[in-house]
Amino acid sequence: xxxxxxxxxxxxxxxxxxxxxxxxxxxxxxxxxxxxxxxxxxxxxxxxxxxxxxxxxxxxxxxxxxxxxxxxxxxxxxxxxxxxxxxxxxxxxxxxxxxxxxxxxxxxxxxxxxxxxxxxxxxxxxxxxxxxxxxxxxxxxxxxxxxxxxxxxxxxxxxxxxxxxxxxxxxxxxxxxxxxxxxxxxxxxxxxxxxxxxxxxxxxxxxxxxxxxxxxxxxxxxxxxxxxxxxxxxxxxxxxxxxxxxxxxxxxxxxxxxxxxxxxxxxxxxxxxxxxxxxxxxxxxxxxxxxxxxxxxxxxxxxxxxxxxxxxxxxxxxxxxxxxxxxx
Amino acid sequence: xxxxxxxxxxxxxxxxxxxxxxxxxxxxxxxxxxxxxxxxxxxxxxxxxxxxxxxxxxxxxxxxxxxxxxxxxxxxxxxxxxxxxxxxxxxxxxxxxxxxxxxxxxxxxxxxxxxxxxxxxxxxxxxxxxxxxxxxxxxxxxxxxxxxxxxxxxxxxxxxxxxxxxxxxxxxxxxxxxxxxxxxxxxxxxxxxxxxxxxxxxxxxxxxxxxxxxxxxxxxxxxxxxxxxxxxxxxxxxxxxxxxxxxxxxxxxxxxxxxxxxxxxxxxxxxxxxxxxxxxxxxxxxxxxxxxxxxxxxxxxxxxxxxx
Numbered sequence: 001x002x003x004x005x006x007x008x009x010x011x012x013x014x015x016x017x018x019x020x021x022x023x024x025x026x027x028x029x030x031x032x033x034x035x036x037x038x039x040x041x042x043x044x045x046x047x048x049x050x051x052x053x054x055x056x057x058x059x060x061x062x063x064x065x066x067x068x069x070x071x072x073x074x075x076x077x078x079x080x081x082x083x084x085x086x087x088x089x090x091x092x093x094x095x096x097x098x099x100x101x102x103x104x105x106x107x108x109x110x111x112x113x114x115x116x117x118x119x120x121x122x123x124x125x126x127x128x129x130x131x132x133x134x135x136x137x138x139x140x141x142x143x144x145x146x147x148x149x150x151x152x153x154x155x156x157x158x159x160x161x162x163x164x165x166x167x168x169x170x171x172x173x174x175x176x177x178x179x180x181x182x183x184x185x186x187x188x189x190x191x192x193x194x195x196x197x198x199x200x201x202x203x204x205x206x207x208x209x210x211x212x213x214x215x216x217x218x219x220x221x222x223x224x225x226x227x228x229x230x231x232x233x234x235x236x237x238x239x240x241x242x243x244x245x246x247x248x249x250x251x252x253x254x255x256x257x258x259x260x261x262x263x264x265x266x267x268x269x270x271x272x273x274x275x276x277x278x279x280x281x282x283x284x285x286x287x288x289x290x291x292x293x294x295x296x297x298x299x300x301x302x303x304x305x306x307x308x309x310x311x312x313x314x315x316x317x318x319x320x321x322x323x324x325x326x327x328x
Numbered sequence: 329x330x331x332x333x334x335x336x337x338x339x340x341x342x343x344x345x346x347x348x349x350x351x352x353x354x355x356x357x358x359x360x361x362x363x364x365x366x367x368x369x370x371x372x373x374x375x376x377x378x379x380x381x382x383x384x385x386x387x388x389x390x391x392x393x394x395x396x397x398x399x400x401x402x403x404x405x406x407x408x409x410x411x412x413x414x415x416x417x418x419x420x421x422x423x424x425x426x427x428x429x430x431x432x433x434x435x436x437x438x439x440x441x442x443x444x445x446x447x448x449x450x451x452x453x454x455x456x457x458x459x460x461x462x463x464x465x466x467x468x469x470x471x472x473x474x475x476x477x478x479x480x481x482x483x484x485x486x487x488x489x490x491x492x493x494x495x496x497x498x499x500x501x502x503x504x505x506x507x508x509x510x511x512x513x514x515x516x517x518x519x520x521x522x523x524x525x526x527x528x529x530x531x532x533x534x535x536x537x538x539x540x541x542x543x544x545x546x547x548x549x550x551x552x553x554x555x556x557x558x559x560x561x562x563x564x565x566x567x568x569x570x571x572x573x574x575x576x577x578x579x580x581x582x583x584x585x586x587x588x589x590x591x592x593x594x595x596x597x598x599x600x601x602x603x604x605x606x607x608x609x610x611x612x613x614x615x616x617x618x619x620x621x622x623x624x625x626x627x628x629x630x631x632x633x634x635x636x
Contacts, residue, residue, distance in 0.1 A: 038457075038531075038537055042457040042459050044537075044538070045453035046450050046454075046465075049446050049447065049449065049506070049511060050450070052446065052505050052506045053469065053506055055502075056502065056503045057506060059483075061475070061480060061483070067483065067486070123375075127372070127375060131372065133368060134360065135360050135365045135369070138369075138372075142376055144620075144623075146375065148380065148383065148616065148619070151562075151612070151615045151616045152383070152612050152615065152616075153565055153584050153612070154566055155566075155568040155585075155587070155588055156584060156611060156612055159587060159588070159604065159608055160382050160385070160608060161382065163385075163389075164382060164385065169389075169401055170402070171381075171385060171402030174402050201378070201379065204379070205379060258476060261476070262479075264569060265569075272594060272595060284569075287482065288573075291482045291485075292573070297482070297486065300482050301483065304478075304479040304483075311474065311479075
């Protein structure tokens, strides 16, 4: 399993051995024990989660695989007589991969990731290092201010930024045009950056708090040693602090990448204001359209699985790179 | 901490591997030149301006009438219209906005309570018992964290439509109960908060396993309960794609989906502008307040999930 996750164990607090709270009615002499036995217990405790896990996670994936191999087709050429389901093998996958809309979607999210991930993760890291430095004041206030956007649901964040990108409503556009800058946030050249900005706004503080908490756990002695050796603030941040929180950074990159390839909210919300966003702009939008507009479930399922495969590959690569970085 | 494998032992004055040539003139550690202090704090303040600007814009513009929104743009105040906006918002379409808020509360409070309990039970079982194939099952659960949710929504929709659950509260509630990350957190918490010796003592006192969980382990995991609840609560409050896929009937919408449906028709129905803006504010405010009040629990969850 993923070492970054499964190696996680908190330092178990060594509480003094204490007797459990008095359990009235539980007779110490009672044997066989009342209630649930020790062998049956894990089965019972895990049953609710595992049955739901099977029903809402494993079964849908299995069903998607099944669906992706079939295609619904009108029984007669004229469209009368309902539909019949044909086994088509991997044809749906080939159709998805050959579809220019689907390919464009991947190009869009590739560019989106290239913009968004470095800016957001790098920004969060920089902020965490700045707040952690001896120079920063009002650390609590800054953390609060940065984290606050995360309390806003993603869709509503997209709606708010949609307004801030609307000429006539937006103070930002007015402000920039005061300097003679002509900024069209929803134009074809800028719209991708506008989406990345909305997502950055929502996630930068969240990840900053994670990084900051990791930085707090860097042992004081290590930092003092760096100071004694004459390292300045910048040097300490780069050579001492950063390497010590890399597992947090890798984990954040992983979750960010898996989230970013599912880009949907921002383009879907901004679509009503921008002609630069087609209804199949991102892969998830393509899948949504194939399923609910075209009712081409085979194509939608194949597209979903291709996207999931990309997610798996990304997870693998990020984890591998992260491990190599750790060993370096 | 799992990350500090490279940390030197805690001996003061250990020579960290830094080149000697870099040795800067010594200064006492709390006296930094004011110029760097100004730069650092100036940068931090500029970013705070960026993170706070959209919400303050929302706050200011929820007080404007539809006409003033465009007539007095940006941060200029117009006539104070906030309460009229709110009254009209809740009256629009027979008060459907209030219904959306109530639905959201149902989806997130009831859903989060149930999901927290399910996760805690599972995490506790993983932490406390040994059984065949435990780590394999746990590994599968962890893999579940990384499954893209938008990817399984379509097959879930088709499965739900076969059992007649589509377009009902259940269609949104049931998938929300499954939170593999919650199980991971619950296991971490259970291993940290519930010492095996205490459980053993309870068993010696003759308590059954269920009773041990309820009367001994659960109270000890109370902080975990709050953190997990907050996680599930925001996850369902944030969930947009699943309701979008599952629900047709607008009276079942959570507030985000409802606002989305209004936002999508703004170009045709500009009279909805004030409603979308005021509605966004009304639906964001409880979360902002909850976040400010419960800060401590957020942080403990984040650090448990990410730092360790």
